[in-house]
Amino acid sequence: xxxxxxxxxxxxxxxxxxxxxxxxxxxxxxxxxxxxxxxxxxxxxxxxxxxxxxxxxxxxxxxxxxxxxxxxxxxxxxxxxxxxxxxxxxxxxxxxxxxxxxxxxxxxxxxxxxx
Amino acid sequence: xxxxxxxxxxxxxxxxxxxxxxxxxxxxxxxxxxxxxxxxxxxxxxxxxxxxxxxxxxxxxxxxxxxxxxxxxxxxxxxxxxxxxxxxxxxxxxxxxxxxxxxxxxxxxxxxxxx
DNA sequence: ATTATTACTTACTAAAAAGTAGAACATATA
DNA sequence: TATATGTTCTACTTTTTAGTAAGTAATAAT
Numbered sequence: 236x237x238x239x240x241x242x243x244x245x246x247x248x249x250x251x252x253x254x255x256x257x258x259x260x261x262x263x264x265x266x267x268x269x270x271x272x273x274x275x276x277x278x279x280x281x282x283x284x285x286x287x288x289x290x291x292x293x294x295x296x297x298x299x300x301x302x303x304x305x306x307x308x309x310x311x312x313x314x315x316x317x318x319x320x321x322x323x324x325x326x327x328x329x330x331x332x333x334x335x336x337x338x339x340x341x342x343x344x345x346x347x348x349x350x
Numbered sequence: 351x352x353x354x355x356x357x358x359x360x361x362x363x364x365x366x367x368x369x370x371x372x373x374x375x376x377x378x379x380x381x382x383x384x385x386x387x388x389x390x391x392x393x394x395x396x397x398x399x400x401x402x403x404x405x406x407x408x409x410x411x412x413x414x415x416x417x418x419x420x421x422x423x424x425x426x427x428x429x430x431x432x433x434x435x436x437x438x439x440x441x442x443x444x445x446x447x448x449x450x451x452x453x454x455x456x457x458x459x460x461x462x463x464x465x
Numbered sequence: 466a467t468t469a470t471t472a473c474t475t476a477c478t479a480a481a482a483a484g485t486a487g488a489a490c491a492t493a494t495a
Numbered sequence: 496t497a498t499a500t501g502t503t504c505t506a507c508t509t510t511t512t513a514g515t516a517a518g519t520a521a522t523a524a525t
Contacts, residue, residue: 245483247448253453277484304500306500308489375473397475421469422472422521425473
């Protein structure tokens with residue numbers, strides 16, 4: 236296990252970036268994480284993880300437009316790179332494959348995903 | 351993120367134990383890992399990870415019968431605990447759910463797994 | 466006997482992931 | 496102007512995961 240890969244929390248955040256699309260900025264990501272997992276996260280943990288993901292080349296980001304809302308500091312909008320998407324996909328395929336081989340999980344329903 | 355959970359390598363090994371069933375002993379697990387991932391692992395890494403998984407309550411094990419093969423030291427056979435299976439299942443469900451929400455991945459094919 | 470092979474065990478180290486703390490900034494409202 | 500709100504940033508610490516090293520054991524083959 237040498238290559239740069241994804242931790243669990245990292246993978247979740249990466250996916251949330253993909254899900255949130257144009258709304259993928261740290262605060263929103265943190266909120267979404269909490270609502271999807273019922274677990275608390277500190278915003279700092281999210282920021283440092285997003286940084287790590289960027290350094291690893293899985294994410295890029297750019298500053299969004301200034302908003303005229305209260306607290307309207309400009310948001311940094313994240314998006315998944317091609318590399319990030321590829322790694323995510325590989326990770327998914329590998330897991331689907333394993334689950335499928337484990338009798339306790341194999342519903343037979345995942346088979347045709349590998350059509 | 352406080353609760354005891356699974357690292358990536360741990361999750362893979364846990365699943366391999368489930369897949370290998372009666373053949374789930376460290377050496378075989380290491381071989382299977384290499385064949386399924388095309389990555390090398392050291393047997394020591396596998397042993398220490400299996401230990402960790404046992405301490406966390408995800409696995410149990412017992413010594414198998416002595417075999418009359420060359421190098422026939424008794425094997426320690428691992429199996430997944432109910433707790434291990436539950437955690438594995440939760441992890442799977444959560445991931446399936448996220449993948450399904452990410453447009454780049456959503457084939458629509460995973461939907462009905464949550465029927 | 467000696468060596469090769471299949472295995473386990475344990476204590477340790479290294480690396481990576483996760484989380485914390487504290488500061489800063491922009492805007493709106495009171 | 497002072498305060499609340501929504502937000503980013505980064506250096507640092509802690510915790511967890513992954514991996515190494517070195518030894519032990521049992522058996523078969525030479």
